[in-house]
Amino acid sequence: MSPTAVLHSEWIKIRSVRSSFGALLAVFAVALVFNVLLYATVGGPEPDGAGDPVADALFQITFAQIAAIAFGATAVSSEYVHGAVRNSLAAVPHRSLFFAAKTAVVAVAALGTGLVTAFVTFFSGQAFAGEHAIGLGEPGALRACVGAGLYLALIALFAAGLTFLLRSAVAVMSLLIPFLLMVSFVVGDVSAGVADYLPDRAGRQILHQDPVGALGPWAGLGVTALWAVAALLAGWWAVTRRDA
Amino acid sequence: MTSIHVTDLTKEYGGKRAVDRLTFTVEPGRVTGFLGPNGAGKSTTMRLVLGLDRPASGTATVGGRAYTALDEPLRTVGALLDAQAAHASRTARDHLRALAVSNRIPARRVDEVLEETGLASAARRRVRVFSLGMRQRLGIAAALLGDPAVLLLDEPSNGLDPEGIVWIRELLRRLAGEGRTVLVSSHLMNETATFADHLVVLGRGRLLADVPMRDFIDAHSHARVRVRTGDPVLLRAALARQGYAVADGADGDGRWLVEGATAEQVGAVAAREGVPVFELADERASLEQAYLALTTDAGAAEFAAAPRTTPTREV
Known part of the structure; x- marks a missing residue:
């Protein structure tokens, strides 16, 4: 089997299913719309410029990550609707290759979209920020933009890995979205320490100019990467061991 | 291959x-x-x-x-x-x-x-x-x-x-x-x-x-011949002597069904007796009949409908 051919095939699959390709575009669209609305109407999350200017500039990533979860989940779950995976595995019986190709395509698509989203929305908001506007020269800004792209890709992979395991986008999204939007929020205020190691909070350290908490920006992103790797290992185990 | x-x-x-x-x-x-x-x-x-x-x-x-x-x-x-x-x-x-x-x-x-x-x-x-x-x-x-x-x-x-x-x-x-x-x-x-x-x-x-499908049908169906003749009395007697059961066909159009015989056997009897035969053919079971014969014998159907029983009611 040619890995290039299998990668190409997986790209066609993602490209040709509305839900997954739509979710990928939504990562960018949600971030852009939210960011422009926030800056154009009230001048940003903290318009007086009192907060962390880098974190404010990338506030929209919190919302884009929901679309990233949807992308990672639907890109994989489309295989588990009506047993489509049987067609896929009949074409590519080498299961690790099938898994690796799909994961790689999700990673590259999410990273590309994530980076574009981070940089474009960084500037789109600043265009409305007036006197408080910052550029990429601001300390931590470039790191935060690159980190935001990586973060979105890791979150998509986290969701993809879980979907290989649970075989349902609905299950994964109803698990992850409330978790990221609420649990992490609530628990985060109650107990610092453990909460710093949750997949989303750890990874979002890199969006701050001067992150507070146990983890530094890159260490935080590393923790999110570990979560993603753990989910992918579980997914790989399920794909290679289960009957299709 | x-x-x-x-x-x-x-x-x-x-x-x-x-x-x-x-x-x-x-x-x-x-x-x-x-x-x-x-x-x-x-x-x-x-x-x-x-x-x-x-x-x-x-x-x-x-x-x-x-x-x-x-x-x-x-x-x-x-x-x-x-x-x-x-x-x-x-x-x-x-x-x-x-x-x-x-x-x-x-x-x-x-x-x-x-x-x-x-x-x-x-x-x-x-x-x-x-x-x-x-x-x-x-x-x-x-x-x-x-x-x-x-x-x-x-x-x-x-x-x-x-x-x-x-x-x-x-x-x-x-x-x-x-x-x-x-x-x-x-x-x-x-x-x-x-x-x-x-x-x-x-x-x-x-x-x-x-x-092979042909063998399957032959194996799971019994031989039967359809015959139409110009001299029913003579042929019927001749077949009976050979031990073949003869039944009138369902259509009542002069065709008979000979159970347990092949067209070759009935043809040979008719030739020996000099009886004119207008029509002579093996009645083959359909694949469906053969299949049902096999799967019923083998008790193969897991989800067969239960046989209908007439409910009895106390009056």
């Missing part, structure tokens, strides 16, 4: 044997009908051959190799398992393109199989809007994509209109005529009788028969 070899294959789901020490071979150049009641293990066997499920024991090979060891398997084996398996929001063309690309099958084959299955005009429509018959054709198109030497088709005529059924019959005959190995499962006996040369019959996961 690209035969399918199934050897001592066993598969259990939750302690229940779906396929039980199954051994048979599917040869090239003929259509092998794969029969059995619901739940007999036909689809499971196909999944095991394709390496989608793992057997508890035993092996299944295609051309002497495990399916999972084939490089670019769609070029060797084409399969239709479930016509619903194409993602509803993809177009027919994209569905086939993703499969073709993974096995480096040239893009022109996608258009060829769409043409061949009559879907060319629907190629850019989403599978969501397809009728069951169109999905079935798309599944068959996918199976034909790699111009494979071996075809495994699970209920290919499901949902096809009468024209489609004639089409699939001719397609199967042609594919076998080209020397390909063709395994077709079905629960429609009269349909299977029109295209199969050979039969593999399962019941409760076990092999009940692996024989």
Whole structure:
């Protein structure tokens, strides 16, 4: 089997299913719309410029990550609707290759979209920020933009890995979205320490100019990467061991 | 040669044997009908051959190799398992393109199989809007994509209109005529009788028969001859002397049915007696009758309807 051919095939699959390709575009669209609305109407999350200017500039990533979860989940779950995976595995019986190709395509698509989203929305908001506007020269800004792209890709992979395991986008999204939007929020205020190691909070350290908490920006992103790797290992185990 | 070899294959789901020490071979150049009641293990066997499920024991090979060891398997084996398996929001063309690309099958084959299955005009429509018959054709198109030497088709005529059924019959005959190995499962006996040369019959996961279709029908039906003669009295007496039971045909048109005899035997008696015979033919059982005789004997049907009992009521 040619890995290039299998990668190409997986790209066609993602490209040709509305839900997954739509979710990928939504990562960018949600971030852009939210960011422009926030800056154009009230001048940003903290318009007086009192907060962390880098974190404010990338506030929209919190919302884009929901679309990233949807992308990672639907890109994989489309295989588990009506047993489509049987067609896929009949074409590519080498299961690790099938898994690796799909994961790689999700990673590259999410990273590309994530980076574009981070940089474009960084500037789109600043265009409305007036006197408080910052550029990429601001300390931590470039790191935060690159980190935001990586973060979105890791979150998509986290969701993809879980979907290989649970075989349902609905299950994964109803698990992850409330978790990221609420649990992490609530628990985060109650107990610092453990909460710093949750997949989303750890990874979002890199969006701050001067992150507070146990983890530094890159260490935080590393923790999110570990979560993603753990989910992918579980997914790989399920794909290679289960009957299709 | 690209035969399918199934050897001592066993598969259990939750302690229940779906396929039980199954051994048979599917040869090239003929259509092998794969029969059995619901739940007999036909689809499971196909999944095991394709390496989608793992057997508890035993092996299944295609051309002497495990399916999972084939490089670019769609070029060797084409399969239709479930016509619903194409993602509803993809177009027919994209569905086939993703499969073709993974096995480096040239893009022109996608258009060829769409043409061949009559879907060319629907190629850019989403599978969501397809009728069951169109999905079935798309599944068959996918199976034909790699111009494979071996075809495994699970209920290919499901949902096809009468024209489609004639089409699939001719397609199967042609594919076998080209020397390909063709395994077709079905629960429609009269349909299977029109295209199969050979039969593999399962019941409760076990092999009940692996024989040419002609032999299968002969083995599971008793001989009976239909005869019409110019001298009924003489022939009837002659046949009775030979120990044959003669019954009037149901139509009352002068045709008789001779039980337990072949046309050769009745013809010989008539010739010896000098009785003119206008009509003489073996009454063959249909595949359906033969199949039911076998599966009833074997107690093979797992989900047969319970016999109707008349409820008794106290007055």
